[in-house]
Amino acid sequence: HYTRGQVTLNSSVIVNVDNFGYDLTNSVALKGTLADADGIPVDGMRSTTITFDMLLSNDQTERAAEIAYITAVLNGTGGAPLAIGYKNGQISLLTSVTPSSVKLTDKLGDPATVAFTALGKTVDTQGI
Secondary structure (H helix, E strand, O other), X not given: OOOOOEEEEOOEEEOOEEEEEEEEEOOOEEEOOOOOOOOEEEOOOOEEEEEXXXXXXXXXXXXXXXXXXXXXXXXXXXXXXXXXXXXXXXXXXXXXXXXXXXXXXXXXXXXXEEEEEEEEEEEEEEOO
């Protein structure tokens, strides 16, 4: 049995999310010197990238979230960051991100989907 995760916006679960992705990097780089040409690992900027697809339902259950994502991309860094979380069994994380892109696709025979990408930082983790 494998547990399924839940994505949250603020503290509300977003029901229609699929294909969630979380990418955390510390931008580590090797800095070489004359005495140590192999390099020394040096941490850089820590950043988080969140991606997911939201299926658009006929009953508009996620309408507020869909509009929030599109509006947030339009506002860019001038808007407030979004608190997006993820929970799956023992793993829990919370991010503060600024949306960078949304892509709406609608193909006959498939659900209409909004693909969402946001960049920011990880605020809290548990179980990782």
